[in-house]
Amino acid sequence: MLIYEFMQLLTYTKVHGVRYLLTYYLKITFFHMGDTVQTYTHLLLGVAGGIALFPDSRVEQIAFTVGSVLADTEAARIMIIDVLKKRAPFAQQSEFSKGIVEWWHSLLLWVAITVTALVVPSNGLLPFALGGIIHVVIDIFTHSGEGKYESDPTFLYPLRWRLNLCIWEYRYDHGVLMPKPFEALVCSLMIGSIFARLF
Numbered sequence: 660m661l662i663y664e665f666m667q668l669l670t671y672t673k674v675h676g677v678r679y680l681l682t683y684y685l686k687i688t689f690f691h692m693g694d695t696v697q698t699y700t701h702l703l704l705g706v707a708g709g710i711a712l713f714p715d716s717r718v719e720q721i722a723f724t725v726g727s728v729l730a731d732t733e734a735a736r737i738m739i740i741d742v743l744k745k746r747a748p749f750a751q752q753s754e755f756s757k758g759i760v761e762w763w764h765s766l767l768l769w770v771a772i773t774v775t776a777l778v779v780p781s782n783g784l785l786p787f788a789l790g791g792i793i794h795v796v797i798d799i800f801t802h803s804g805e806g807k808y809e810s811d812p813t814f815l816y817p818l819r820w821r822l823n824l825c826i827w828e829y830r831y832d833h834g835v836l837m838p839k840p841f842e843a844l845v846c847s848l849m850i851g852s853i854f855a856r857l858f
Contacts, residue, residue: 703849722783726790730763764812
């Protein structure tokens with residue numbers, strides 16, 4: 660299969676030129692890292708934020724990081740299945756799967772978890788909740804929820820309203836996971852911050 664795909668890529672490159680090869684390489688490089696900003700950006704923000712906010716507690720760092728990426732785990736699972744089956748991203752997402760994505764992206768859910776963490780103190784629950792809220796707030800301002808992006812969460816589930824406060828659409832197109840320059844810069848800064856604090 661890999662040999663077949665490589666031969667197909669060489670054929671396409673002959674027809675479309677080197678630019679196609681470079682675009683394909685960049686797309687594949689980022690394509691298998693996750694989905695929605697992109698999941699790898701949320702992960703880097705989670706790791707860097709956890710180290711910065713909770714420098715003395717490994718448990719709280721991990722909890723913050725898990726909270727910062729948990730909302731995208733179902734979408735990432737669906738994306739991986741779609742890639743393996745060579746079909747359009749989220750083309751056959753079940754209602755159950757959509758419900759999971761909606762719940763994990765619900766600002767109401769994360770506020771409830773935060774309130775619970777404040778009432779019932781624990782080592783990891785508050786950092787976990789903070790990571791989740793930061794994830795959702797970032798997505799609220801980077802998801803347009805219009806046109807081909809109708810599969811985006813409403814952010815107020817289970818209410819029927821859509822919270823649409825997008826000020827910067829992070830995607831080039833639906834299912835294209837290569838970051839725009841600003842997001843690439845954010846990723847670079849987060850990687851630098853992580854290395855600076857760890858080493």
